[in-house]
Amino acid sequence: MNLDDRYLEKMNYSRSKNEDYITQLKKETGKPVIGYLCCFAPPEIISAAGAIPYRITGRPGGDTSAADACVEPYGCTYVRNIFTRALEGELDFLDGLVISHSCDMVQRLYGIWTYYRPFEYSYLFNVPHQLTPWAKDFFRRELGFFRESLESFTGQKVCPEKLAEEIKLYNANRALIREIYAMRRNNPPGIKGSKMLDLLMAGGTLPAGQYNTLLQNTLTELKEQPEEKKQGARIMIWGSIIDHPALFKMIEETGGNVVCDDTCIGFRVWEKDIPLDKELYEGLTEHYFVNFQCPRTDRGPGTERFDYILQRAREYKVDGVIGYCISFCDPHKFDYPDLRDYLKKEGIPVLLIEDNYSFEPAEAIKTRIQAFLETL
Amino acid sequence: MSQSEMSRGKRHLKTTGKMKEMLPRFFMRMMERKFSNEPVAWCMVGVPPELLKAFDLLFEWPENFGTMCASRQVAPHFIQAAENDGYSPELCTYVTNTMGYCRLVKDTGEIPEESPLPGGMGTPAMLLGSGFICEPRWKWFQSIATRFFDVPVYSSDPLAPPWDVNPNDPRIAEHYLTLLREDLAGQIEFLEKHTGKKLDTDHLKEILARSHQALAYWRDTLALRKAIPSPMGSTDYFHAIIPQMYLVGDEEAVEFYREMYEEVKDRVDRGIGIVDEEKYRLIWFGLPPWFNMGVFNYLESLGAVFAYESTYNVGDYFEVDLADPLEAIVQRNWQRMLKMHEYGAETMPELCNPAVFGGFTGSSLLNELVEQYSLTGAMMHLTRSCRAVSFGEVHTKNRLAKLGIPSLIFESDMADPRLWSDAQIKTRLQAFLETMDKARQGGKINES
Numbered sequence: 001m002n003l004d005d006r007y008l009e010k011m012n013y014s015r016s017k018n019e020d021y022i023t024q025l026k027k028e029t030g031k032p033v034i035g036y037l038c039c040f041a042p043p044e045i046i047s048a049a050g051a052i053p054y055r056i057t058g059r060p061g062g063d064t065s066a067a068d069a070c071v072e073p074y075g076c077t078y079v080r081n082i083f084t085r086a087l088e089g090e091l092d093f094l095d096g097l098v099i100s101h102s103c104d105m106v107q108r109l110y111g112i113w114t115y116y117r118p119f120e121y122s123y124l125f126n127v128p129h130q131l132t133p134w135a136k137d138f139f140r141r142e143l144g145f146f147r148e149s150l151e152s153f154t155g156q157k158v159c160p161e162k163l164a165e166e167i168k169l170y171n172a173n174r175a176l177i178r179e180i181y182a183m184r185r186n187n188p189p190g191i192k193g194s195k196m197l198d199l200l201m202a203g204g205t206l207p208a209g210q211y212n213t214l215l216q217n218t219l220t221e222l223k224e225q226p227e228e229k230k231q232g233a234r235i236m237i238w239g240s241i242i243d244h245p246a247l248f249k250m251i252e253e254t255g256g257n258v259v260c261d262d263t264c265i266g267f268r269v270w271e272k273d274i275p276l277d278k279e280l281y282e283g284l285t286e287h288y289f290v291n292f293q294c295p296r297t298d299r300g301p302g303t304e305r306f307d308y309i310l311q312r313a314r315e316y317k318v319d320g321v322i323g324y325c326i327s328f329c330d331p332h333k334f335d336y337p338d339l340r341d342y343l344k345k346e347g348i349p350v351l352l353i354e355d356n357y358s359f360e361p362a363e364a365i366k367t368r369i370q371a372f373l374e375t376l
Numbered sequence: 377m378s379q380s381e382m383s384r385g386k387r388h389l390k391t392t393g394k395m396k397e398m399l400p401r402f403f404m405r406m407m408e409r410k411f412s413n414e415p416v417a418w419c420m421v422g423v424p425p426e427l428l429k430a431f432d433l434l435f436e437w438p439e440n441f442g443t444m445c446a447s448r449q450v451a452p453h454f455i456q457a458a459e460n461d462g463y464s465p466e467l468c469t470y471v472t473n474t475m476g477y478c479r480l481v482k483d484t485g486e487i488p489e490e491s492p493l494p495g496g497m498g499t500p501a502m503l504l505g506s507g508f509i510c511e512p513r514w515k516w517f518q519s520i521a522t523r524f525f526d527v528p529v530y531s532s533d534p535l536a537p538p539w540d541v542n543p544n545d546p547r548i549a550e551h552y553l554t555l556l557r558e559d560l561a562g563q564i565e566f567l568e569k570h571t572g573k574k575l576d577t578d579h580l581k582e583i584l585a586r587s588h589q590a591l592a593y594w595r596d597t598l599a600l601r602k603a604i605p606s607p608m609g610s611t612d613y614f615h616a617i618i619p620q621m622y623l624v625g626d627e628e629a630v631e632f633y634r635e636m637y638e639e640v641k642d643r644v645d646r647g648i649g650i651v652d653e654e655k656y657r658l659i660w661f662g663l664p665p666w667f668n669m670g671v672f673n674y675l676e677s678l679g680a681v682f683a684y685e686s687t688y689n690v691g692d693y694f695e696v697d698l699a700d701p702l703e704a705i706v707q708r709n710w711q712r713m714l715k716m717h718e719y720g721a722e723t724m725p726e727l728c729n730p731a732v733f734g735g736f737t738g739s740s741l742l743n744e745l746v747e748q749y750s751l752t753g754a755m756m757h758l759t760r761s762c763r764a765v766s767f768g769e770v771h772t773k774n775r776l777a778k779l780g781i782p783s784l785i786f787e788s789d790m791a792d793p794r795l796w797s798d799a800q801i802k803t804r805l806q807a808f809l810e811t812m813d814k815a816r817q818g819g820k821i822n823e824s
Contacts, residue, residue, distance in 0.1 A: 072770055074760050074787075101535070104511040108767050111539050111721075115771070124538035129507050129514050134558035135533060141551050298507075298514050301521030301529055328466050328763060334515030337462035338522050354464070 018205035022054055023093050032095035039269050040100035041125035042284050044166040048158045049150035055204025057243040058082050061358040070116050076105040076328050077357040086117050096121030103296050103331055121153040129298045139289040143281050167274045169208035176215035177270040184259045185316055190226040193258025194245035200265055233376045236313050237261040239324035239332050246359035254370040260316040262309050268293055295331040303342045313348055319376040323352040381798035383670025385611030388650045391636040392612040407495050409434050415501030420513055422506025424705050425624040426587050430580040431571050436497040437621055442470035444492040446666035446791040453490050455792055468512040469761040469791035478524040502570050505531035510764030530566035532559050536713045539721050543714055556706045580701040583625030593633035594690050600640045602749050605649025606681040607640045610672040614664050617688045655679030657750050661686045662757035663765050663790035678809055683749040739775050746779055753812050754783040759790045784808040
C-alpha cells in the first residue's frame with residue numbers, strides 16, 4: 001500500500017498523524033519541508049519550487065517556558081507557544097521557515113527564532129500595510145524575491161507552467177471547501193464546526209493534491225450522510241487564529257452550531273480562487289494581499305471594512321457572533337469595539353472571549369457561551 | 377498605589393530646566409492658532425516633522441499628549457474611558473489615552489478639563505499616521521476616523537529589510553527605496569490636497585538644514601556622555617526630545633540643542649557629574665514611566681546613572697545631500713537602516729526610521745556601547761502595553777550576559793500608573809544594584 005493510501009483512507013485529521021505523514025513523505029520523496037506561519041507567502045510557490053509547505057501550528061495550553069528564555073512574556077501566547085515547540089525540538093522535521101510580516105509579534109519572532117534556532121533556509125516575507133498601488137507593486141516584487149530564495153535553496157526553477165499547475169491544485173482545494181461550506185448554510189449545517197476546523201487544519205499540512213483526495217472523500221461522505229443533524233443557534237466565529245477545536249466543541253456542547261468563520265485558519269484563504277486569467281504573480285498579489293482579509297492590513301477608516309463579515313453572517317443566517325481574541329492580539333483587539341457596534345446596529349449580538357491560547361478555564365468559558373446562546 | 381508615590385523628575389541641566397519657560401511660550405503660540413480655528417493635524421512619530429513645518433501645518437502628537445497626561449497623573453482618567461468603550465487594557469496606553477480623550481470629547485462636545493493643556497489636543501482636521509515601529513499605529517488612526525472624527529487619514533508605510541537580507545544588494549535596495557520614495561510622495565500628495573498648498577521644496581530644504589543642525593548638536597551631546605562622571609541624566613534626556621518634535625526646523629530648536637551641547641561639554645571639561653559618587657553606569661532600555669520620572673532621581677540617590685538610553689535615541693547622524701530634500705528624507709532613513717543592519721538588528725525589522733528618532737536593537741552595537749560608555753549594567757523597563765519597544769529585551773539581556781553585563785528587567789507601563797507598584801519596584805531596583813556590588817566583589821550574578 002502506498003503512502004497516500006495508508007494515510008488518507010483513514011486520516012482522522014489529527015496533527016500528530018499529519019506530521020507523521022509529512023515526515024514519511026519527506027523520507028520517500030527527498031523533498032525539504034518548509035514550515036510557514038500566516039497566509040501572505042503563497043504555499044503554491046513553495047510547492048512549485050519542489051518543497052513541501054507545512055503550516056506550523058501550536059499546542060494549546062502548552063507551557064511557554066522555553067520561549068520565555070528568549071522572548072518577553074508580554075506578547076502573543078500563540079507565537080510564543082509555537083516558538084516553544086521549536087525550541088523543544090518538536091519542529092525538527094522542518095528544513096526551512098517562512099514567516100510573513102503579518103502582525104508585529106510574528107515578524108519580530110522571526111529574528112529571534114532564526115537567531116536561536118537557525119534553519120538551513122529561512123525567509124521573512126515582507127508585506128506592506130497599505131493597499132496603495134506602490135504597496136501592491138512592492139508585494140509583487142517581494143513574491144519574486146521569495147521565489148528566488150526558494151529556487152536557490154531547492155535548486156529547482158519555478159517555471160510559470162509549474163506554478164500554474166500548483167495554483168490549479170490549490171484552487172481545486174478551494175472549490176471543494178466552498179462546496180462543504182455551502183452545506184453549512186443549511187439548517188442543520190451538515191458538518192460540525194469542530195470537524196470543519198480539523199479538516200481545514202489538514203489543508204495546512206498536506207500537499208494540495210493529497211488534500212484534494214481528503215476533501216473529496218469527506219464531501220462524498222457528508223453528502224451521503226450529513227454529520228450534524230441537530231438544529232441550534234447559528235454561530236459565526238471571528239477573531240484571532242484558532243487551530244484547535246476546543247472552543248467549537250464548547251459551543252456544540254452548549255447547543256450551538258458554528259456555521260461560518262472569519263479567522264486565519266478558516267474560510268479566508270479558501271473563499272476565492274487565485275485568478276488564472278491574468279499574469280500569475282498579479283493573481284497571487286490580488287489573492288494573498290488585496291483580498292486576504294487580515295485586520296493587520298489597512299483598509300482605511302469607516303466600517304466598510306467589516307461589510308464582508310456582515311455579508312457572510314447573512315449568507316449563513318447567523319444568530320450571533322462569538323469573537324475570540326488571544327492575549328495581546330492587537331489587530332483584532334483594536335477592531336473589536338468598532339466591529340461590535342457595527343454588528344449590533346445590524347441586530348447581530350457579539351460575545352467576546354479573551355484567552356491566552358489555553359481555552360481555560362473551560363467551564364467558565366462554557367458558562368459564558370451558554371448564557372450568550374440563551375439570549376439568541 | 378497612591379499618587380504620592382509618584383514624583384516628577386528633577387533635571388540636572390540648566391538648558392533642560394529652561395524648557396519650563398520655553399515650551400509654554402510655544403504652546404501658547406500653538407493655542408492661539410488653534411483657537412482661531414486653524415485646522416490641526418494629529419501626527420505620529422515617524423511622520424517627518426520637517427514636512428509638517430514646510431506646510432506650516434498646526435500639529436499635535438497624540439503620543440506626546442499621552443506622556444503629558446501620564447506625567448500629570450490624568451492618563452488613567454482617559455484610559456478608563458477607552459476601556460469602558462471596549463478597548464482592552466492590554467492595548468497601547470498612548471492609544472487608549474487618546475481614545476478616551478476622543479470618547480469624552482465626542483460625548484460631551486467639550487475638551488475634557490483634565491487635559492494637560494488648555495484646549496487639549498483640540499480636534500483633528502486630518503490624521504497623519506506612520507506604521508513605523510508598531511502595529512497599533514495602523515489601527516489607532518483608523519479607529520479614530522471610524523469612531524470619533526470623520527477626517528482624512530494618511531498612514532505612511534515604511535518597511536525595511538529583515539536582518540538576514542543584504543540591503544547592500546542593489547536590487548534589494550531598489551526594492552525598498554522605491555517603496556520609501558513612493559510612500560513619501562503619497563504623503564506629500566495627501567498634504568497638498570488637504571492643506572490646499574503646494575510643497576515649497578526650497579523652504580523644506582531650509583527646514584531640513586536647521587533640523588539636521590539641531591540633530592547634530594543632539595548627537596554630539598549624547599556622545600559626551602561617554603565621560604565619567606556622567607554629565608547629564610535620563611530626566612534631561614527624555615525631556616530634551618520634545619523641542620525636536622515641536623520646534624523642528626526652528627532656529628529656537630537649533631539654539632536649544634547648541635546650548636545644551638555647550639553646557640554638557642562644559643560639565644565634562646570641569647568634571648561635573650550628576651551624582652556625588654558614581655557607583656553604577658547603566659544603560660536604559662524601553663520607554664520611561666512618564667508618570668514617575670522621579671524614579672531616575674531615586675536611582676541617582678543610590679549612585680546609579682544612565683549613560684545611554686535605547687529609546688528615542690537619535691543614534692548616528694547622517695550627512696545627506698539636501699539638494700533634493702525629498703531624497704534626503706528617504707536617504708537619511710535608509711542610511712540609518714544600513715547602519716542598524718551592520719549592528720545586527722535581529723529583533724526589530726522596522727529600522728527604517730523616518731523620524732530619526734527611535735530605538736535600537738543590535739548585538740554588535742551592544743559591544744560598542746558597553747566599551748565606549750563604560751557600562752556596568754542594564755535596566756530594562758518591560759512595558760506591558762508597549763510590546764513594540766519592549767520586544768527584544770530578553771534577547772538583549774542574554775546578549776549582555778555574554779559580555780558579562782548584568783541586566784534587570786522590571787515590569788510596568790509608560791503611561792498607566794496603575795501598573796506601577798512603587799515599593800515593589802524600588803525594592804527590585806535596589807536589590808539589583810546590590811547584586812552588582814556582590815558581583816564586583818567576585819560573586820555571581822543571578823538576576824532576572
